[in-house]
Amino acid sequence: MQSKLSDIELIEQTLAGNQFAYADLVKRHQRFVFTLAMRFAKGREDAEEIAQDCFVKAYRSLASFQGQSKFSTWLYSIVYTTAMTFLRKKRVDTDSIDDEGTFVQVESHESAYDTNNVENKSRSYYLNQAIEQLLPDDATIITMFYKGEQSLEEIAQTMGIETNTVKVKLFRARQRLKEKLERNLKHEVKELI
Numbered sequence: 001m002q003s004k005l006s007d008i009e010l011i012e013q014t015l016a017g018n019q020f021a022y023a024d025l026v027k028r029h030q031r032f033v034f035t036l037a038m039r040f041a042k043g044r045e046d047a048e049e050i051a052q053d054c055f056v057k058a059y060r061s062l063a064s065f066q067g068q069s070k071f072s073t074w075l076y077s078i079v080y081t082t083a084m085t086f087l088r089k090k091r092v093d094t095d096s097i098d099d100e101g102t103f104v105q106v107e108s109h110e111s112a113y114d115t116n117n118v119e120n121k122s123r124s125y126y127l128n129q130a131i132e133q134l135l136p137d138d139a140t141i142i143t144m145f146y147k148g149e150q151s152l153e154e155i156a157q158t159m160g161i162e163t164n165t166v167k168v169k170l171f172r173a174r175q176r177l178k179e180k181l182e183r184n185l186k187h188e189v190k191e192l193i
Helices: 007-015 019-041 044-064 071-091 116-133 136-147 152-159 163-192
Strands: none
Touching: 007 019, 007 044, 007 071, 019 044, 019 071, 019 116, 019 136, 044 071, 071 136, 071 152, 116 136, 116 163, 136 152, 136 163, 152 163
């Protein structure tokens, strides 16, 4: 029943004491929150920790949600700030995330495609691998814009920057993504872009 309710209705029920309503909100947004967290963390365990922290923070702050933006935009801003805090803490113990040598390289493309389904899965795989090689800000903007279907304004609000800055960052992120794809797939890049 609750899955047919809007985010706002689920929030109202949660604030009224219905914990199942919040569970529905989590189910509704957990995949994308985890995807964004993965763009920052690069490891499943860290991404799960970030995602869990985000939902706990969102629950604790739910009363402060004013509805001026979509709930997803508000939630993704929590993901962004939580992930950035996590990276700052983790950076002390690890190599710089800017070090290109720390990223896993995509395997070379050798096999022929049997069907369009296999081809699409392969394209998606290589595209996701290239996105994972991007810096966290670039990967986040690409993910939010294309997979999350967030508008430039929503991304700006989430990241706490101006809309024009998002446009510039998105343009540059696309360029860097193209470079990663060209480096990793050479001839196949024209089909992917």
